Each structure stands twice: as C-alpha cells, then as structure tokens.
Amino acid sequence: MTERIPRTDPRGTHQRRTLVVVGHGMVGHRFVQAAVERGLTETHDVVVVGEECRPAYDRVALTSYFAASSADELSLLPSGRYDDPRVDLRLGTRVTGVDAEDRTVALDDGTQVRYDALVLATGAAPFVPPVPGRDLPGCFVYRTIEDLDAIRDAAATATSGVVIGGGLLGLEAANALVQLGLETHVVEMAPRLMPVQLDEAGGRTLVRHVEGLGVTVHTGAATEAVLGEEAVTGLALAGGGRVEAQLVVFSAGIRPRDQLARDAGLAVAERGGVLVDEQCRSSDPHVFAIGECAAPGGVMYGLVAPGYSMAEVVVDALLEGAGTFTGADMSTKLKLLGVDVASFGDAFATTPGALELVFADAVAGVYKKLVVGRAEDGGHRLLGGVLVGDASAYGVLRPMVSSGITLPDNPEELILPARSGAGAQLGLPDEAVVCSCNNVTKGEIGSAVALDEDGAHACQDLSCVKSCTRAGSTCGSCVPVVKNIIEEHFAAQGRVVDKGLCEHFSLTRQELFDLVAVHGYRRFDDLVEAHGRGRGCEVCKPVVASILASQFNGHVLGAETKALQDTNDAYLANIQRNGTYSVVPRIPGGEITPEKLIVIGEVARDFNLYTKITGGQRIDLFGARMEELPQIWRRLVDAGFESGHAYGKSLRTVKSCVGSTWCRYGVQDSVGLAIALELRYRGLRSPHKLKGGVSGCARECAEARGKDFGVIATEKGWNLYVGGNGGANPAHAQLLAGDLDTETLVRYLDRFLMYYVRTADRLQRTSAWVEQLDGGLDRVRAVVVDDELGLGAELEAAMVRHIGSYRDEWQATLEDPDKLARFVSFVNAPGTPDPSIAFTTERGQIQPVVPDDGSGAGGGRTPEPVLVAATIGVREQA
Amino acid sequence: MTPPVGQEWEPVCRLEDLEVERGAAALVHGQAVALFRTHDDRVYALANHDPFSRASVLARGIVGTRGEVDFVASPMHKHAFDLRTGRCLDDDHVSVASYEVRIESGVVQVGSRQERRASA
Ligand code: SRM
Ligand SMILES: Cc1cc2nc3c(=O)[nH]c(=O)nc-3n(C[C@H](O)[C@H](O)[C@H](O)COP(=O)(O)OP(=O)(O)OC[C@H]3O[C@@H](n4cnc5c(N)ncnc54)[C@H](O)[C@@H]3O)c2cc1C
Ligand code: SF4
Ligand code: FES
Numbered sequence: 002m003t004e005r006i007p008r009t010d011p012r013g014t015h016q017r018r019t020l021v022v023v024g025h026g027m028v029g030h031r032f033v034q035a036a037v038e039r040g041l042t043e044t045h046d047v048v049v050v051g052e053e054c055r056p057a058y059d060r061v062a063l064t065s066y067f068a069a070s071s072a073d074e075l076s077l078l079p080s081g082r083y084d085d086p087r088v089d090l091r092l093g094t095r096v097t098g099v100d101a102e103d104r105t106v107a108l109d110d111g112t113q114v115r116y117d118a119l120v121l122a123t124g125a126a127p128f129v130p131p132v133p134g135r136d137l138p139g140c141f142v143y144r145t146i147e148d149l150d151a152i153r154d155a156a157a158t159a160t161s162g163v164v165i166g167g168g169l170l171g172l173e174a175a176n177a178l179v180q181l182g183l184e185t186h187v188v189e190m191a192p193r194l195m196p197v198q199l200d201e202a203g204g205r206t207l208v209r210h211v212e213g214l215g216v217t218v219h220t221g222a223a224t225e226a227v228l229g230e231e232a233v234t235g236l237a238l239a240g241g242g243r244v245e246a247q248l249v250v251f252s253a254g255i256r257p258r259d260q261l262a263r264d265a266g267l268a269v270a271e272r273g274g275v276l277v278d279e280q281c282r283s284s285d286p287h288v289f290a291i292g293e294c295a296a297p298g299g300v301m302y303g304l305v306a307p308g309y310s311m312a313e314v315v316v317d318a319l320l321e322g323a324g325t326f327t328g329a330d331m332s333t334k335l336k337l338l339g340v341d342v343a344s345f346g347d348a349f350a351t352t353p354g355a356l357e358l359v360f361a362d363a364v365a366g367v368y369k370k371l372v373v374g375r376a377e378d379g380g381h382r383l384l385g386g387v388l389v390g391d392a393s394a395y396g397v398l399r400p401m402v403s404s405g406i407t408l409p410d411n412p413e414e415l416i417l418p419a420r421s422g423a424g425a426q427l428g429l430p431d432e433a434v435v436c437s438c439n440n441v442t443k444g445e446i447g448s449a450v451a452l453d454e455d456g457a458h459a460c461q462d463l464s465c466v467k468s469c470t471r472a473g474s475t476c477g478s479c480v481p482v483v484k485n486i487i488e489e490h491f492a493a494q495g496r497v498v499d500k501g502l503c504e505h506f507s508l509t510r511q512e513l514f515d516l517v518a519v520h521g522y523r524r525f526d527d528l529v530e531a532h533g534r535g536r537g538c539e540v541c542k543p544v545v546a547s548i549l550a551s552q553f554n555g556h557v558l559g560a561e562t563k564a565l566q567d568t569n570d571a572y573l574a575n576i577q578r579n580g581t582y583s584v585v586p587r588i589p590g591g592e593i594t595p596e597k598l599i600v601i602g603e604v605a606r607d608f609n610l611y612t613k614i615t616g617g618q619r620i621d622l623f624g625a626r627m628e629e630l631p632q633i634w635r636r637l638v639d640a641g642f643e644s645g646h647a648y649g650k651s652l653r654t655v656k657s658c659v660g661s662t663w664c665r666y667g668v669q670d671s672v673g674l675a676i677a678l679e680l681r682y683r684g685l686r687s688p689h690k691l692k693g694g695v696s697g698c699a700r701e702c703a704e705a706r707g708k709d710f711g712v713i714a715t716e717k718g719w720n721l722y723v724g725g726n727g728g729a730n731p732a733h734a735q736l737l738a739g740d741l742d743t744e745t746l747v748r749y750l751d752r753f754l755m756y757y758v759r760t761a762d763r764l765q766r767t768s769a770w771v772e773q774l775d776g777g778l779d780r781v782r783a784v785v786v787d788d789e790l791g792l793g794a795e796l797e798a799a800m801v802r803h804i805g806s807y808r809d810e811w812q813a814t815l816e817d818p819d820k821l822a823r824f825v826s827f828v829n830a831p832g833t834p835d836p837s838i839a840f841t842t843e844r845g846q847i848q849p850v851v852p853d854d855g856s857g858a859g860g861g862r863t864p865e866p867v868l869v870a871a872t873i874g875v876r877e878q879a
Numbered sequence: 880m881t882p883p884v885g886q887e888w889e890p891v892c893r894l895e896d897l898e899v900e901r902g903a904a905a906l907v908h909g910q911a912v913a914l915f916r917t918h919d920d921r922v923y924a925l926a927n928h929d930p931f932s933r934a935s936v937l938a939r940g941i942v943g944t945r946g947e948v949d950f951v952a953s954p955m956h957k958h959a960f961d962l963r964t965g966r967c968l969d970d971d972h973v974s975v976a977s978y979e980v981r982i983e984s985g986v987v988q989v990g991s992r993q994e995r996r997a998s999a
Contacts, residue, residue: 504945526918536900536918538943539952539959564900564942568954571939576954580934627939828892828903828914835904837911837928837935 018045018117020319021106023096023261025051027060028292028308029122030077033088035316042087045319048114049088050106052095053145056081061305061476063149064177068736070706072146099265101285118287120315121262121275125255125293125303130165134227140249143174152250156181159247163187163236165224166252167194172337174250175216182717182740186217186244188224188236198333198344202361203387206368210340210390213366219244257294257301270296279325280318281311289315297326304331305475306438313440330403330437334388334395334476336779340366341392346385346402347372355384360416366390369416371398373408380407388416396435396482400443404433435482438475445470446486463487481775502763503540506533510688510763514548523549524561543567544763547650550686551758554806556813557649558820569648572824573810574630577623579838579849582630584610584622585647586637587683590657590675590695591618600640608633611846617654617692619645624847626834628826634811643683643809650764651686652693655679656704660697660714667697669714674743675703678712681747682754684807685800688761688770691754692726706734709767710750715739719746723753723781724771732768735778738786751800752785752793759796888981888988897922897987902938902951907989912978913938914987915962917949923962924978924989929953930967937975964993 020041022029033049036042051057056078066075073079082090091108098107105113127142129135139159141152156162162178164171167189178185187194193204194211208218223239227249236244257274268276268284274296281289281297292308293301302308307329317324332345350357350372358371367390376382383401388394394415401408406429408415429435431444449460449469460466463484467473473480501507506529508516513528522528525545529537537545546565549555555562557570569575574582586601601620605612608629610622625633646653657675661667675695685691694705695712705711711722717740725734738749761770774780783789814820825831840847891905897916904927905912911927915938927935932955940951942962949962959968965977979990 505943535946536942536944536949538945538950539941539957542941542943564898567941568939571954576936576939578932578934578955580936823898826904827906827911828896830906833906835911835935 019115020045020047020118020120021114021116022047022049022120022122023099023106024122024124024258024292024294025049025053025057025090025092026122026124026292027057027077027305028124028312029120030057031309032120032122032291032312032315033083035313036319037083037085037088039316039320041316041319042085045087045117047088048116049090050094050096050108050114051090051092053147054093055146056090056092058146059475060144063143063146064173064180066146066149067153067177067180070701070733074733075146096261099261099288101265101267101288104287116287118289118319121283121288121290121294122292122308122312123258123261123294125257125301127170127251128254128256129251130224130253132224132226134229134233135251137227137229137233138231139229139233139247140227140251142251143170143177149177152177152248153181155248156183159183161186161246162248162250163244163246164250164252165236166254167191167218167220168197168252168254169195169333169335169337170255171250171252172211173335174252175211176337178248178250179214179216180736180739182715183248184217185215186219186246187211188219188222188238188244190221190223192221194218194220195342195344198348199342199387199389200349200370202359203342203344203368203370203389206361206363206366206389207337207340207342210366211337214339217244255293255303257296259290259294262288262290262294270299270301272296272299272301274299274301279314279327281315281326282318289318291315298328300328302329302331304329304333306330306440309438310440330399330434332399332402332437334392334399339779339782341388341390343388343392343395343399344386345395345399346383348385348387350384352384358413358416360413362390369394371412371416373412376405376407378407381412382406383408383412386416393481396479397429399437400429400433400435400482404430406430406433435486436470436472436475436479438479439471441470441472443486446472446483447490450487450490460487502544503538505529505535505537505541508532510544510548511760513545514551514759517545517548517552523553523555525565537565539567540763543570543650546570547686547688550651551803554684554686554803556808556820557810558814558817558823560819563820563823567650572627572630573644573648573814574625574627575648577849580627580835581623581838581849582625582627583647584625584630584633584637585615585619585645586642587645587679588619588654589679589683590655590672592657592672592676597640597642600637600642604633604636607636609847611848615647617647618656619654621647624840624849626826626838628824628831628834631815631821631824635815638809638812638815644811646684646810649686650688650690651684652679652682652691655682655693655695656708657695658697658702660695664697666700667714668716669697669719671695671697671703671712671714674712674719678747678750681804682750684810685754685758685803687754687758689764689766691767707731708734710734710753712746718742721746721749724768724778726766726768728766730768734768735771737778737782748793748797749785752788752796753781755796755799756781756784756792888990890983890986890988892987894920894922894982894985894987900942902940902942904935904938905989907978911935912989913951914980914989915942915949915951917942917962921949922980922982922987923949924980925951925960925962925965926976926978928975929955929958930973930975931956931958 058075095109096106097109105115107113127144161184163186164175165188167187175185175187194207225239226237228235233249235246259269259275262275270276275283275290277283277290277295277297291311311326314324314326334343356373360369369388371386372384373381374384382405429443433443435443449466473483542565546562605622611624613621615621655675655678657672660671692708693710694703694708696703696705697714706722707725707727711734713720719741720739721737722734723737826835839850889907902913902915913925913927915923927937929937936954939954942951950959952959965975967973977993981988
C-alpha cells in the first residue's frame, strides 16, 4: 500500500500539512475534537492511528460496560467517524515505529505516513509485577473492553477472584468482580486502601465499607506468587498467607506507553513517560505527547482531566497560541463499590502550618477531613481534604481549593452533616474551576446561561449547559454544583424558575400529589378552589385525574373525574387520526390461548376492524367507532379479556421472552414472572406510561432493559433494572439490585413504582425522573433497597391498596348506564353513525380515508379553507 | 358547498343530558355540532370539526379556561378554541363555526351560525 494522504489543498493554493495522532483513546479523541473545533483542520490533514478495534470510549466508565448492553454505550464517537472529512481515522492499526529524522511513522499494515507534526497519545498500560505464575490462564488486567470481556468469560466458571492492588483502579476492578457474582478479595501491599489518595483514618473507613459489601481486604500483604498448574488456583502471600481464587486481576499501577518515543531516541522521564515541556513538546520539536503517555516536567498524570488539558495545549501550540500545561489538580472523587470517596488538594497536610479539621462518624461510616491554611488576608483558606462515605461536599470544596477564597468563619460547617446545598451560595469567584474533568469555570457556566452577544442562544437548563460547555459530562461529580450555579443565575435575574403546572396551578405535580394526600381532596373543584385559580385546562385536569387515580383508584369515568380525563382515558380507548378508536385487550406477558386468539379474530371480523400485532406483544384492533366500543368490549369481557390500558398513563405491558419453560438457555420462568407483574401493577395510574420486561437469561430477548423496569434472570434469581425506555430518547435501564429472590424483587418494585408515582413530574418517564433526582440512581437505591428514608413500608402499603382496589375498567363501564351514556355518536341521534368517517381497503383490511392527507397529522397550520363531508370547518376569512 | 344553515331553532337535548365541562356531539340541521356545557351552565355550540386534524372530534376535548376565556382543547393535538366564537387561541388564522344557543324550559336549542366580524 502506498501513502494516500492528499498532500495539497484541493484548490491547490497552499501546501496542507499532515498531523499524525498515535492512539485513539480518551485524550487522542479529545485532541481531534479540539483540532476540528478550533479550525486546525483548515490547514492540516489529520491521520489518527488507533490500535484498538473500536473508536475511543469512556475508559473512566469502563466498569459500567458490564451493565451496558453493548460497547457502543461507552463510545465517545458512536458514529465511528468524525464529521470532518479531513480526519482519517484508522482503527485496528498500530504504529510500530517513529522515524524522527524522516518524520515518518510506520504502521503495522506496512504503510508509512509522513508527518509535519506528531502527537503521541498512547496512554498507559497496567503494570504487572514480576511474580511467578503471572502468565497463567486466569490472570487479567483491567484496561480495555477486551479485558472486561475476557474477565466476564472467566468469571462464568469461577467462584472467587482476587485483585492485586488496592488503589483506585484495583477497587474499581473489585467492584466488577462483585458485580460478576464472585467472592472477591483485594490484596494491597501498603497498610491501607487507596494509599495515594487517602490518609490512614480515611483508608480505615473505606476498608469497613468495602468489607461490608462482602469483599475481603488484605492490607500490608505482598503477593509472592500466583499459584496453579494449568490455570490459576490462588495466590501465595508473603508470610505464608493464601487466597483461593480462579481469577486474578492485576491492578498494581500503570506505566506510560512510551516505547515508541524511547525507540525514536526521544527523552523520557525517570519514572517513565515522554518528557515534555509546558507546551507538551518532546525533545524533538515536531513531536508532542499528551495524556497518560506523557510526563510534563517529569510527572505522569493518571487521570483523564490533565490529559484533556494537554490536548488543548497542543492544539493551541499548533495554532501558534501560548497555552501551557503547568501541572494539574489530582483531585479524585469516585464511587467505589457504592462508597463515595474523594481526595483533593493537599490531602496529607504537607503544606507548612496546615491544620486539619476532622469529622468522623464510625456508625455511619463517614470520615471527612479538611486541610486548612492561612489566607493572605489573615483568614483561612482550604488546602485540601479527604471525604469517605459522604462526598457530597466535594463539588463545593474542590473549587474552593483552586480559587483560594477565604473560608467562612466556621469552616467546620462545610463538613458537618446535613448542611449540604451550600452550593454556589458560598460565593465562588468566576474563575473557580467547577468541572475539573473539562476545566470549566463558574464564569463559563454563567455565560452559557446568559444571552450570547447577538442575544440569540442562552441555555435554559442543565442538559443544554452540559452540551454547550461540557461541564458535568464526564465523571458527573460536579453536576449538583453546576445545577446550583444555573439556578442561582436565574434567581439573580429575578427570574422565578417556574415549576408550576400551568396558569391554574403554580404547584408541581409532586406538590399537588402531596396536597391531595394530606387533605384527601377527591374533586378537582375543591383542589382548584383551595390551591389554584380558574377552571383548569387540558394540562392540569388530566394531572389531577391521574393523581386522584393513583391515590384512590376510583373509576376513570366516575362522576368526579370523568370530565377531567384526557383524550384517550375519556373513552377508554386510543383515538385515531380519523376520530375512530383502537381497542387493545390485555394479554399479560404476551401469553395467549388459541381460544382467546380466536375470539379476538372473531370480534375483529364482526366489527370489521383493522388488526395488527403491536410492539408490545399484543393485538390492536383499529377503526372502532366510539359508539361501537361498548359492544366490542362486551364481547371481549365475556371471553375473559380486560382493558390493556393502551390509552392510560399507566402500566402498559410487561413484555416477556419464552424463558426456561421452553428455551434451552433460560434459567428462570420469565413468562410466569412477567404475567404476575403485569397483573400486579395493571391499572396503576402514573405520571407517564409504564412498561416492564422480563428476560429468562442474559441474552435479553425481552428487551427488558429498554423498559421502565426490567428483570433479567440469573442463576440465583433476578437482576432488577430501572429507568429504561425506547421512544425519542432511548435509555437503558440501570441495575438497581442483583440476584434477588422473587419476593424481594416484588418488594423493591412496589417501592420503586410508588416512589416514582409520588414524586415524578407530569409526563416524566422513569429514566428522566431518576436522572433529575438529587443523587440519581443512588438516591433510588437508598430509598428502595436500603430504605434509608424509612418509607419502604408506606410505599408497599400504598401498592397493596392499589392492588386491592383494582377492577377492570371496561367491565365496570359496561355495568353502569351512567358511564355508558357518553358512548353515543350524537346526543340527539344516537343511532346515526358519524358520516364523516370513511374507510378504504388496503391489503385486505380497512384503512381510514383521511381528507386531504398529509397536512393534518402534524397539527400545523391549515393552509386552505376546509370543507369536509358533512361537517363545516372554516378558516376565518380575513 | 356549505349547506345553508336553517333559521329555525332546533331543539337538541335537555340541559341535564350534557355533562358539565365536557362536550357532546349533536346533529343539527344535518351538521355535526359540538355542544359544551360550562360549570355555570352556559351552553356553547361549535362545529365539531377540528380544522387541524380534519376529524370530527371537538366535542370530545377537555373544557377549561385560558385567562377569562372558556375554551375546548381538541382531543387530537390539543389546539384550543374559544367556546364563544370558535376562534383558535393558538393560531389567529384558524377558527371553527360557532352557533347560537338558547335554553328553553330545560331544553337546549341550537340556532343559526353566528355572524362573524371580520378579524383585522
Ligand atoms: C400500537 C403501538 C405501535 C404498534 O403498532 O406496534 C403504539 C402506538 C402508539 N404509541 Fe407507542 N406504540 C406501541 C409500542 C411502543 C413501544 C414498543 C414497546 O412498548 O415495547 C415504544 C417504545 C418503548 C417505550 O415506550 O419506551 C413506544 C413508544 C412511544 C412513545 C415514546 C415514549 C417516550 O418515552 O419517548 C410515545 C409518545 C408518548 O407516549 O408520549 C408513543 C405513543 C403512541 C401512541 C399512543 C400515539 C398516540 O398518542 O396516538 C400510539 C397509539 C396507538 C393506538 O392508538 O393504539 N409510543 N410505543 C404499540 C402498542 C404497544 C401496546 O401493545 O400497548
Ligand atoms: C477502570 C478505569 C477507571 C478509571 N477511572 C478514572 C477516573 O475515575 N477518573 C479519571 O480521571 N481517570 C480514570 N481512569 C484513567 C483514564 O481512563 C485515563 O487517564 C485516560 O484514559 C487516559 O487517556 P489516554 O488517551 O492518555 O490513554 P488511553 O485512553 O489508554 O488511550 C490510549 C490509546 O492508544 C492506543 N495505543 C497505544 N499504543 C499505540 C500504538 N503504538 N499505535 C496505535 N495505538 C496505540 C491504545 O490502544 C489506546 O487505545 C480510569 C482508568 C481505568 C482503566
Ligand atoms: S411510532 Fe409513531 S406512528 Fe408509529 S405507532 Fe408509534 S406513535 Fe404511532
Ligand atoms: S468534574 Fe467530572 S464531569 Fe465535571
């Protein structure tokens, strides 16, 4: 193969230059992004050579791969290519050598590429200490998606695993082994866990947490050998200790991948890493190094944020800017095995004259330490700190270190419990870096929400700020503070962040829900009189109807609520574009007898309905006239069907796969569970529709993780996932708890659903609700699994009340003439079908004739005067 | 063509046949008309046809107030129509016909189509 890089500008005016990037990891990717955004590709062709077979992915979130459905979820470049055609991304290709003289790199596919500038972004490799047995099958490292695939495969036949190294990455790996269901050990040579970040007391608190999760911690323990003949059987520790394990993960630190630079004769730092200056330039002026393979000033940084800064600095250098990298904040905040851990600034109080303030609560497992020094004005300033067990203050504290502001008079307030939310009110200066992953300051967040120069764009919410500034988009630890800054900004503008429902209520759905619970209102009129104004509208009425239904479960068409119901609830069916309705009987779990199928067929035939299998494993019958609905349902109810609530903001379906009854891979009866869950939660009115799924094994044929609640069978029971959906913004459900027996599963689900029903906003699905909860999924887990608020019993009782009061809506409607009164075509001509409804036939079934197709569906402006059939619709003659 | 609307008052139903703050469709002079009864027992009549979706459905919408105006939200895509005039509150260029209504001894009667002042 020969060189195929265009060497000249297509217009033939300038010589274009070539920039080669080695490594498409997190930092390499950020570099290319910045190069494109800042216009470097106007003058340079960029060739990116990446050894891994996939584009850059979020290594920081590597462990979530086990819970992800595919590697794509972690991808930083899901489309697999850059929008800019001048970037040539070559994956699955390794650079084998650099010729600094000739300015070429050699690739393992035999090609060579000439460069004008070379950027090394080769990252680091896990360090595997030279102990005997380290090459045995069963030994792994923890760095790439392939490593995780291999670990997962090995875990399938292992019962216990051991991680060598109790640092940040080692604990992360231990977390993964726990998730994989292994009995897990951590062996750390130092006398405490996370020796680099934590002091002794912090490390001890962490050990207690980690052991509480079933991990056995061996500190002060050196590994002498990995035992085993054909494959790993365990570890031998210095001093005679032994650990049984069939799987070993080495996580004893990382080493910069600087071999290319060494071979090319570039200077490397004493402890490894390409030695670079403040512009990240190596000893050869055409070669730069960034990320974990670089050692600016001799120091290697094992975190992503400094790598990102280096990437920006090199883009700047290539644009002849003056940016420099002069060291980085090594602060870390993590959630390890569900335990918050943070360490920032001068955590070990090495600054002369530094004082330590410590708060420790052994029972709660919380340890917090602040390191405080003298400020220039004589007050105190924050130098650093350690937080274990509760790191909620991290977002506020870390920027205080970097900005050096004077602390309030009682700095201990900052770490005392239950004083959170101090947030932005602490008066951080604009230059304070709030998001350290992406180096975003408080000022930049402020500008994102303020109008830009031409008055056009201003972010209105967190997600917009995230995408515009990148703040909060990496590790997420800064999100609460970013949110505070946004809200503070709006408040300062005198803008009330209006959370009210509509002009009739300045209350949120949750506030209304609580008012109804406290006062026991049963009527919209009472509620609007006491807490609102006007007569309501299409927004608040259905919300109130739903709240009343969630709490009292009266009939949708009951005297007090029938006027409030939204379009579909009002007729217990889904309205279609021509004003007819669809009918969806419940088919729990998708299981149906031939007899029932025949009934559906007969009903469809007799009423001439269009019949379709839905995406929800049931059958939809379309084209029913409103006045036919009672007759259709009479037939269905008599045959044992009930409403499928396809029309309600309520439980729709619990989808199932065939499961262990038939499937050769199934490990549990997924159909049985899906049916039980669908019957348990049927009729539950909720802020938005709810869907569930149950898969009989990890192959996930029921697509359970695409549902609001998803259950996946394991050998030992069920894994419960929550917060998934399809639709316009698909989200995968996340693991809430694993290996549950059925009883516990149902208990957690009862709590989860009721917690959602009580607190979510109108039309907010579970995924959006979990995301906006303070604390997100952890919060849900705290309430649902750990019952930290002590709400569990109450939520379960509410669900039991719901279940006890369930009645099929259609059956109840058929029994009550008052409810049936509505189902007539015309009050004064109940026998006359609406003459505006007409059908044609297509593929042997009916289809609506929609007048002048194509314009009405979107609800846009009607361009022409309209005259249709027997009805008059007129556009105002202006 | 629009059939000429009869001059006669046509009795349609009794007031109590109408649900409060909800609509019902009626056939009046051969037209599908949506009748709405408000919380204070006034009754309005609009053409039942939603000009946006072109379906005969307005009677099935939710009735409420926007500011001081009584309105119905079309069940199809929630466009709001002023119950008194048929004017669309979301789009000045669109409106539906409205009819005169009176109640005589508890019976709702629908009269002729209301003359509309040309909008500016
Ligand atoms: C009939 C069906 C399509 C089909 O022919 O397969 C369907 C039809 C409609 N869907 Fe759906 N959805 C159907 C399965 C789905 C699925 C697949 C599934 O459930 O596995 C999804 C993605 C999964 C999910 O919900 O997350 C789906 C995501 C939506 C959404 C997007 C929701 C979101 O959170 O983004 C909407 C819009 C909404 O609800 O606001 C929607 C709304 C609708 C509405 C209600 C639109 C409307 O307002 O008229 C349609 C009503 C049809 C009717 O009259 O019966 N439909 N819809 C499916 C009925 C399933 C059932 O048996 O009940
Ligand atoms: C499990 C885990 C958890 C972590 N958690 C955190 C965290 O919470 N916070 C944090 O800040 N950091 C964390 N890190 C560290 C973070 O992932 C790294 O700092 C970051 O990935 C460094 O980016 P990089 O581009 O320098 O290296 P990498 O992301 O490793 O990318 C380097 C790429 O270069 C490729 N490459 C190497 N040599 C060649 C060659 N010769 N030719 C072609 N390609 C080559 C490699 O295959 C690799 O794809 C974590 C790391 C791991 C493994
Ligand atoms: S995808 Fe759209 S058009 Fe298709 S059924 Fe769902 S809502 Fe209707
Ligand atoms: S600090 Fe990590 S995303 Fe902001």
